[in-house]
Amino acid sequence: MLSVYERRLIQLTDETRLPQHVAIICDGNRRWAREAGFEDVSHGHRVGAQRIAEMLEWCAELGIETVTIYLLSTENLQRASDELDALMEIVPDIVDEIATPDGQWRVRIVGTLDQLPEAAAQRLRQAAERTRDRSGMNVNVAVGYGGRQEIADAVRALLVEKAEAGATMQELVDAVTVEAIDENLYTKGQPDPDLVIRTSGEQRLSGFLLWQSAYSEIWFTDAYWPEFRRVDFLRALRDYSARSRRFGK
Numbered sequence: 665m666l667s668v669y670e671r672r673l674i675q676l677t678d679e680t681r682l683p684q685h686v687a688i689i690c691d692g693n694r695r696w697a698r699e700a701g702f703e704d705v706s707h708g709h710r711v712g713a714q715r716i717a718e719m720l721e722w723c724a725e726l727g728i729e730t731v732t733i734y735l736l737s738t739e740n741l742q743r744a745s746d747e748l749d750a751l752m753e754i755v756p757d758i759v760d761e762i763a764t765p766d767g768q769w770r771v772r773i774v775g776t777l778d779q780l781p782e783a784a785a786q787r788l789r790q791a792a793e794r795t796r797d798r799s800g801m802n803v804n805v806a807v808g809y810g811g812r813q814e815i816a817d818a819v820r821a822l823l824v825e826k827a828e829a830g831a832t833m834q835e836l837v838d839a840v841t842v843e844a845i846d847e848n849l850y851t852k853g854q855p856d857p858d859l860v861i862r863t864s865g866e867q868r869l870s871g872f873l874l875w876q877s878a879y880s881e882i883w884f885t886d887a888y889w890p891e892f893r894r895v896d897f898l899r900a901l902r903d904y905s906a907r908s909r910r911f912g913k
Contacts, residue, residue: 673898678905683858686723687732687880689872690716692864692888694747699888706750711890713758720762720769722897724801730854732774732804734872738813741779752780756787759805763791768800774850775809776817804851811874818848818875851876859904861897863889879911 690712697708716733723731735755741748763771771792777785788807819840826839846852856876860869865886869877883900885892 667895670895670898673895673902677898677902681905682726682728682901683881683904684728685730685732685855685857685859686728687734687857687860687873687877688719689734689860689862689870690889691862691866691870693890695864696888696890704750705747706754708888708890709751709754713754713761715890715892716758717761718894719892719897720801720803722894724769726901728801730802730804730857732806732851732857732873734806734809736775736807736809737871738775738779738808738810739871741808752784755807756784756791759788759791762803762805763795765794767795768798769795769803770798770800771795772802772804772851773807774804774814775807776813777808779808802854804854806872809850809872811869811871814850815845815875817850818845821848845875849875856880858909859883859900861885861900863887863892879909881907881909 693708693712694705695708696711697705700708702708719733720731735758736751740751743751759771759773762769773788773792777788780788788805822839822844823836826836831839851873856878857873857880859882860873860877860880861883862869863885865884867884869882873880881904883903885896885900887893887896
C-alpha cells in the first residue's frame with residue numbers, strides 16, 4: 665500500500681517522461697551490516713538481495729522496460745574468500761528468484777563468468793537460458809562485470825569477426841565505429857540507460873556501463889542499498905522526469 669507521500673511523489677512525476685531503462689549500483693551492503701552490528705557482512709548482502717526483488721517489482725509496476733543491476737564487479741572478486749564464498753551462493757539465489765518459472769522477466773547476464781566457480785556460473789547461465797523467450801521486463805544482471813573490460817571485449821569481438829572474414833588492415837581500422845562497438849557490447853540490442861541510480865552516498869560510477877551511460881542522468885542517494893525504499897525510488901523518478909536531457913548538445 666502506498667503512503668500519502670508516495671502518492672504525492674507519483675502525482676509530481678511526469679508519467680510521460682519515465683525512464684525506459686534504469687540502471688542501479690546496489691552499493692552499501694557491507695557498511696549497512698557493520699553499522700547494524702553484524703560481524704558477518706554477508707548478512708548485508710542477503711538483506712540487499714531481498715531489496716532487489718522488491719525494486720524490480722516497483723519497476724515492473726511502472727512499465728519500465730529494462731533494468732540493469734550491478735551485483736558483482738571484477739574488482740569485487742578480489743575480496744576475502746569468506747565473503748566471496750557467501751556471494752557465490754547469494755548472487756545465484758537472487759538470479760534464480762528473478763527467473764522464477766512462473767515469472768515473465770527476461771534475464772541477461774552481463775559480464776564474464778570465467779572467474780566465478782563453475783557451479784555458480786552454471787546457475788547463472790541456466791537462469792538466463794530458461795527466460796530467453798519471455799517477453800516481459802528485461803533484467804540485466806551485471807556479474808563479473810567491468811566497464812573497461814566490456815569495451816575491450818566489444819572491440820576484440822568486432823576485430824575478430826572482420827579478420828575471420830578476410831578484412832585488410834585498412835578495413836579493420838574502418839570497421840571500428842561507434843555503431844559497430846554498440847553492436848558488440850554485453851547489452852547489445854538494448855537502449856542505453858536513461859537513469860543510473862547509486863546508493864550509499866558514493867558519487868561515482870565505478871566502471872558501471874561506461875560506454876552506455878555517456879548521456880544517462882545520474883541520481884545519488886545516501887541510503888545504503890538494504891535500506892533503499894520505494895519512496896527513494898520515486899524521488900529518483902520525480903527528479904529524472906523534471907530534468908531536461910541534452911545528450912551532450
